[in-house]
Amino acid sequence: MDNQQRCPWCGDDPLYVHYHDTVWGRPEYNDLALFEKLCLDGQQAGLSWITILKKQDNYRAAYDHFDPERIAHYDEAKVESLLQDTGIVRNRLKVESIIRNARGYLELQDQGHSFSDFLWSFVGGEPIQNHWQRFADVPVYTPEAEAMSKALKKSGFNFVGPTIVYAFMQATGMVNDHLVQCPQHAACRALADHI
Secondary structure, eight states: OOTTTSOGGGTTOHHHHHHHHHTTTSOOOOHHHHHHHHHHHHHTTTSOHHHHHHTHHHHHHHTGGGOHHHHTTOOHHHHHHHHTOTTSOOOHHHHHHHHHHHHHHHHHHHTTOOHHHHHHGGGTTSOEEOOOSSGGGSOSOOHHHHHHHHHHHHTTOOSOOHHHHHHHHHHTTSEEOSOTTSHHHHHHHHHHHTO
């Protein structure tokens, strides 16, 4: 793909380019994949996404492949061991946030909610198709992100402010924020048309 057409935020790092071209903006409906992505977006707070992306495999290993049932039972000894793990961001609040989020996920499940249905309800169940010409036009968050953030916090999640939630919505294809000239804009729109 012509680098001039690709969204500028991924630069030319091969890992970031691959993420842009194959993951970002593609509609994701799997409960556990959404849970993992939401947790990882929370880990990004104050950092760049590429930092977390490079540690994604380490996070999967450290957090039992983001199995909420297992994570929800982590104790203080597990927290301490995670704080010694150089493969992840060793920040107590961030380590504990994934445990809180796992408990929130299970609470939603206990209430009869599919995590995917719960999250996608904020966009009416299908991707919002935006038509941004310039990266500077893309919002930092939207009313939908604010509503999702508020609902997630009410369910016990943290590191889910509106900006983090909007980044999550972009990444999981709830909104198509590829610039219109980027070939991935049309690719993601085509995927949405088949939902």
